[in-house]
Amino acid sequence: MSTLMSVGVNERVLSDNDRVALRLKDRFAETGTLVVNLISSPGSGKTSLLEATVKALGRDYRVGSVVGDVATERDADRLRALGIPASQILTGGACHLDARLVNKTLSEGGFEALDFLFIENVGNLICPTSYDLGEDFKVALLSVAEGDDKPLKYPGIFSRAAVTVITKIDLLPHVSFDLDGVREEIRSLNPAGTILTTSARTGEGIRDWTWLLRDRLAAKLSAVSWVV
Numbered sequence: 001m002s003t004l005m006s007v008g009v010n011e012r013v014l015s016d017n018d019r020v021a022l023r024l025k026d027r028f029a030e031t032g033t034l035v036v037n038l039i040s041s042p043g044s045g046k047t048s049l050l051e052a053t054v055k056a057l058g059r060d061y062r063v064g065s066v067v068g069d070v071a072t073e074r075d076a077d078r079l080r081a082l083g084i085p086a087s088q089i090l091t092g093g094a095c096h097l098d099a100r101l102v103n104k105t106l107s108e109g110g111f112e113a114l115d116f117l118f119i120e121n122v123g124n125l126i127c128p129t130s131y132d133l134g135e136d137f138k139v140a141l142l143s144v145a146e147g148d149d150k151p152l153k154y155p156g157i158f159s160r161a162a163v164t165v166i167t168k169i170d171l172l173p174h175v176s177f178d179l180d181g182v183r184e185e186i187r188s189l190n191p192a193g194t195i196l197t198t199s200a201r202t203g204e205g206i207r208d209w210t211w212l213l214r215d216r217l218a219a220k221l222s223a224v225s226w227v228v
């Protein structure tokens, strides 16, 4: 038997990852859960932004989190300390999460009927970019301490993320970071994207971020109710 298969040009060839991601999307549509995949360099403030998010939304919404790291339970411990379900996925060296890892973790239970599921990806600006985890949208984080040259050096994530959050804005007086220039560069890569600025330390911008999340959840729920 030939090992070669002919595939029509219009036929979409789904990878194993995409198949699982589609099943996850169905599951999240059924439960009415908004799923956000956070991607950034190590240390740019993903867990800190999530801590601030849980504090702002946790009283009104059911929030859960899945956190990817190469090693340690530290980030999941930080989020569990706020009283939400949080599961740590240890990749053992891999530089990104994939849909099967997320699916396996969720199938172990504790994440049913959430309003928001935040997936904190492994700290990396490249590897996680092309993996669909069943999320509604990707969020790129860029801290002002990382340098303002990053969007054009790592265009993949900044062009794919529906939202870019520029973090650690409280450090702006102490670093050389051209905020307007960075906004312009991100817009050149992703004209339809939203750009926010936040500080998990002072709370600046957290309200805008959480309103964006509330709006996106409401939009998803009304779209799902049209389909059902």
Ligand SMILES: Nc1nc2c(ncn2[C@@H]2O[C@H](COP(=O)(O)OP(=O)(O)OP(=O)(O)O)[C@@H](O)[C@H]2O)c(=O)[nH]1
Pocket: 040, 041, 042, 043, 044, 045, 046, 047, 048, 049, 075, 122, 123, 167, 168, 169, 170, 171, 198, 199, 200, 201, 202
């Ligand atoms: N000044 C300031 N420091 C911050 C802010 N957000 C996070 N940090 C600090 O930045 C460091 C890294 O923050 P994390 O939230 O752990 O970053 P992360 O992106 O989750 O890191 P990894 O999971 O290792 O990739 C910590 O020391 C935080 O206290 C902020 O808004 N302002």
Ligand SMILES: [Mg+2]
Pocket: 046, 047, 048, 075, 120
């Ligand atoms: Mg973290």
